[in-house]
Amino acid sequence: MxxxxxxxxxxxxxxxxxxSVGDVDxxxxxxxxxxxxxVRNPNEGIVVVVSAMAGETNRLTSxxxxxxxxxxxxxxxxxxxxxxxxxxxxxxxxxxDRGLKARSYLxxxxxxxxxxxxxxxxxxxxxxxxxxxxxxxxxxxxxxGFQGICVDSGDITxxxxxxxxxxxxxxxxVLHARVCFIYTDVAGVFSTDPRLCKDARLLPQVSHEEMxxxxxxxxxxxxxxxxxxxxxxxxxxxxxxxxxGALQPGRNGTFVVSEEELMEKALVTGVTHRLDEAQIAVSGxxxxxxxxxxxxxxxxxxxxxxxxxxxxxxxxxxxxxSLTVPDEQSERALEIIRNSVExxxxxxxxxxxxIAKVSVVGIGMRYHTGVASRVFxxxxxxxxxxxxxxxSEIKISxxxxxxxxxxAVSVLHEEFFTVEVAKQVG
Amino acid sequence: MxxxxxxxxxxxxxxxxxxSVGDVDxxxxxxxxxxxxxVRNPNEGIVVVVSAMAGETNRLTSxxxxxxxxxxxxxxxxxxxxxxxxxxxxxxxxxxDRGLKARSYLxxxxxxxxxxxxxxxxxxxxxxxxxxxxxxxxxxxxxxGFQGICVDSGDITxxxxxxxxxxxxxxxxVLHARVCFIYTDVAGVFSTDPRLCKDARLLPQVSHEEMxxxxxxxxxxxxxxxxxxxxxxxxxxxxxxxxxGALQPGRNGTFVVSEEELMEKALVTGVTHRLDEAQIAVSGxxxxxxxxxxxxxxxxxxxxxxxxxxxxxxxxxxxxxSLTVPDEQSERALEIIRNSVExxxxxxxxxxxxIAKVSVVGIGMRYHTGVASRVFxxxxxxxxxxxxxxxSEIKISxxxxxxxxxxAVSVLHEEFFTVEVAKQVG
Numbered sequence: 001m002x003x004x005x006x007x008x009x010x011x012x013x014x015x016x017x018x019x020s021v022g023d024v025d026x027x028x029x030x031x032x033x034x035x036x037x038x039v040r041n042p043n044e045g046i047v048v049v050v051s052a053m054a055g056e057t058n059r060l061t062s063x064x065x066x067x068x069x070x071x072x073x074x075x076x077x078x079x080x081x082x083x084x085x086x087x088x089x090x091x092x093x094x095x096x097d098r099g100l101k102a103r104s105y106l107x108x109x110x111x112x113x114x115x116x117x118x119x120x121x122x123x124x125x126x127x128x129x130x131x132x133x134x135x136x137x138x139x140x141x142x143x144x145g146f147q148g149i150c151v152d153s154g155d156i157t158x159x160x161x162x163x164x165x166x167x168x169x170x171x172x173x174v175l176h177a178r179v180c181f182i183y184t185d186v187a188g189v190f191s192t193d194p195r196l197c198k199d200a201r202l203l204p205q206v207s208h209e210e211m212x213x214x215x216x217x218x219x220x221x222x223x224x225x226x227x228x229x230x231x232x233x234x235x236x237x238x239x240x241x242x243x244x245g246a247l248q249p250g251r252n253g254t255f256v257v258s259e260e261e262l263m264e265k266a267l268v269t270g271v272t273h274r275l276d277e278a279q280i281a282v283s284g285x286x287x288x289x290x291x292x293x294x295x296x297x298x299x300x301x302x303x304x305x306x307x308x309x310x311x312x313x314x315x316x317x318x319x320x321x322s323l324t325v326p327d328e329q330s331e332r333a334l335e336i337i338r339n340s341v342e343x344x345x346x347x348x349x350x351x352x353x354x355i356a357k358v359s360v361v362g363i364g365m366r367y368h369t370g371v372a373s374r375v376f377x378x379x380x381x382x383x384x385x386x387x388x389x390x391x392s393e394i395k396i397s398x399x400x401x402x403x404x405x406x407x408a409v410s411v412l413h414e415e416f417f418t419v420e421v422a423k424q425v426g
Numbered sequence: 427m428x429x430x431x432x433x434x435x436x437x438x439x440x441x442x443x444x445x446s447v448g449d450v451d452x453x454x455x456x457x458x459x460x461x462x463x464x465v466r467n468p469n470e471g472i473v474v475v476v477s478a479m480a481g482e483t484n485r486l487t488s489x490x491x492x493x494x495x496x497x498x499x500x501x502x503x504x505x506x507x508x509x510x511x512x513x514x515x516x517x518x519x520x521x522x523d524r525g526l527k528a529r530s531y532l533x534x535x536x537x538x539x540x541x542x543x544x545x546x547x548x549x550x551x552x553x554x555x556x557x558x559x560x561x562x563x564x565x566x567x568x569x570x571g572f573q574g575i576c577v578d579s580g581d582i583t584x585x586x587x588x589x590x591x592x593x594x595x596x597x598x599x600v601l602h603a604r605v606c607f608i609y610t611d612v613a614g615v616f617s618t619d620p621r622l623c624k625d626a627r628l629l630p631q632v633s634h635e636e637m638x639x640x641x642x643x644x645x646x647x648x649x650x651x652x653x654x655x656x657x658x659x660x661x662x663x664x665x666x667x668x669x670x671g672a673l674q675p676g677r678n679g680t681f682v683v684s685e686e687e688l689m690e691k692a693l694v695t696g697v698t699h700r701l702d703e704a705q706i707a708v709s710g711x712x713x714x715x716x717x718x719x720x721x722x723x724x725x726x727x728x729x730x731x732x733x734x735x736x737x738x739x740x741x742x743x744x745x746x747x748s749l750t751v752p753d754e755q756s757e758r759a760l761e762i763i764r765n766s767v768e769x770x771x772x773x774x775x776x777x778x779x780x781i782a783k784v785s786v787v788g789i790g791m792r793y794h795t796g797v798a799s800r801v802f803x804x805x806x807x808x809x810x811x812x813x814x815x816x817x818s819e820i821k822i823s824x825x826x827x828x829x830x831x832x833x834a835v836s837v838l839h840e841e842f843f844t845v846e847v848a849k850q851v852g
Contacts, residue, residue: 024492066450068519078530079515082508089505093494104504108534
């Protein structure tokens with residue numbers, strides 16, 4: 001059977017983000033990149049996934065805002081999915097014009113099924129037979145990212161933030177691709193935000209686990225959902241820039257692979273930061289387990305996402321509790337807690353927004369101790385107060401005043417990168 | 427059964443063209459028009475059909491031109507269908523925002539099936555069950571015009587020029603609508619082009635047959651294909667302006683109905699003109715049936731569309747033949763005929779482009795004679811030479827030099843409108 005033959009053939013998925021297809025010149029550039037890949041790897045199947053042209057989603061969202069105060073999610077999905085429809089058609093044309101047998105696929109044609117959670121749907125399955133037939137014929141499917149079809153209703157759905165990456169990773173998993181290239185507008189994953197720290201360096205490789213932590217802790221190049229998908233289905237990713245020429249270690253491209261495939265396990269892979277959390281402090285609470293339980297219960301009931309928690313006992317029966325929540329939920333969280341002040345028997349509830357979470361991520365922490373103590377020492381030396389701490393097996397996050405964010409990132413990056421390298425060289 | 431109940435209920439289709447939904451303000455205006463209809467006719471079902479926002483098709487076509495020298499029709503359909511996708515979503519939102527139970531439908535959801543002739547597909551069927559369910563629930567389906575789904579491949583198709591009108595008329599036919607409103611940017615069908623003749627008047631009603639002739643003879647408000655569809659399925663149409671307030675005889679709106687429903691059969695309904703034909707003259711041809719047959723055979727083989735034909739015998743064995751073809755085919759037609767000059771034994775082949783076809787249309791011609799003689803007399807009095815003539819049961823077309831087009835339209839319009847009215851009044 002054709003499709004059996006295919007599965008044993010090498011195959012890559014190439015995903016191009018919104019800035020990569022931002023105008024017709026760029027779409028033509030993307031077509032050239034695909035042609036080049038085909039010429040260099042004539043026996044390798046190619047599946048292309050594209051996002052909407054940069055700016056299109058904003059344009060459509062703004063139109064919606066002028067037509068309805070609260071646009072229905074079902075209609076938002078119909079509206080937004082038109083963006084990817086335009087880019088797949090244009091890219092398929094551009095590839096055909098270069099002599100390739102390309103063909104555009106929207107979600108119904110690519111048979112990407114989802115549940116019915118409009119604007120944030122989950123992929124439930126992909127029937128890849130149509131794509132496989134085209135691939136077996138040496139053709140190139142150009143698949144619309146971000147969109148799906150609801151299994152039950154047949155309605156258009158969209159996958160939410162990072163949706164096109166998810167489409168690409170899901171197709172790579174289903175088609176057993178050897179790698180999924182994520183073409184974007186940056187060279188890859190950096191050791192820290194280059195805008196905050198001029199010494200930021202391009203990482204040649206990171207593990208899925210590290211990438212997942214870094215994505216959720218502030219690295220914006222990939223969305224956590226797509227990294228999680230890649231990790232779960234062991235899909236190797238390469239994040240690289242559409243605008244910096246071919247994949248070239250150290251200059252363009254970061255491999256995101258399973259831990260066991262890592263060439264070298266760095267102690268620290270990256271220093272990230274986030275500015276989108278607020279800290280709520282509940283002071284003078286009755287220090288019993290019932291009050292604490294109640295606090296987290298009322299927040300959970302309203303789907304408030306709590307990130308960091310700290311508590312400080314004052315005497316025997318009082319406790320100050322601090323917790324951080326996403327900015328967009330902070331008003332609601334504050335209201336919920338204030339409504340519970342009597343039950344909690346708390347003195348005061350205050351909120352602080354000018355905070356920043358700085359994180360140090362590295363799979364090497366699993367095998368080496370002492371990272372936490374170095375973090376504290378470096379920050380103390382710089383005179384930066386730590387408000388809260390949160391750790392996992394492969395990361396340490398600390399909350400600091402927002403004005404110290406840049407400084408904290410710099411000194412930590414210097415400690416774990418410049419100093420490390422100096423040690424190795426010296 | 428629900429759908430049986432529905433079919434017996436009154437139902438209207440409201441179709442809004444590209445200028446009617448040209449920006450968000452206009453989409454909101456359209457939503458208000460629909461709300462007003464619902465308020466005035468609470469027991470009447472409403473199905474809405476919309477075109478792409480004005481300018482969108484041009485924008486997309488221009489993008490395509492920059493991505494491929496000759497974009498594949500299949501991909502053009504994917505590209506262009508995105509335009510209607512945007513407008514149905516926005517209008518559905520706007521209606522929901524006004525408390526109506528609206529829901530957008532693309533071709534796959536509305537189950538509008540076509541053949542596989544991309545960019546010019548024909549509707550083969552509509553499974554209206556989904557629409558009927560929503561209608562039975564007092565909901566308003568907002569259906570994307572212009573697009574279909576190919577029965578065999580599941581690919582997106584588009585219906586070509588006038589496609590959204592065709593979608594509207596087809597839905598009106600399938601759902602047994604009492605009327606199909608075609609909202610556009612002009613008040614309706616005029617007795618002649620108002621830009622050419624200041625006395626042009628808005629026609630309160632015309633028959634399908636007259637509309638069909640007028641559309642094919644130059645009236646641009648409706649495309650022949652949709653009028654043909656309406657005639658075939660006896661769908662009454664109302665053409666009216668989105669921008670001139672409610673339907674109001676003489677001010678806004680023209681009814682297009684079956685001949686038997688016409689209140690009054692006017693002798694002449696309209697005077698139209700077209701400038702997009704060229705006249706090819708083959709002079710000194712051998713006057714035998716074989717040569718004539720050969721001439722039309724070679725043209726038919728190349729799908730050249732011939733509109734008017736005239737022949738003039740010179741002596742016993744020579745004939746001058748003139749024929750008109752669409753501008754865009756004229757070069758090819760000329761070449762074909764020149765290549766056959768020897769077989770045709772013709773002296774010369776010449777082409778003339780500065781011509782105009784002026785037509786007088788009216789269902790009353792079926793019952794009254796003398797229209798042709800009045801046409802000739804009026805033109806003779808104005809000193810306008812007639813190059814060719816073509817007639818049908820309900821129209822007379824004459825070919826004149828282009829410089830006389832406006833004058834011919836004016837004098838004919840005056841003859842059949844101002845004079846007629848003067849006669850009636852006097």
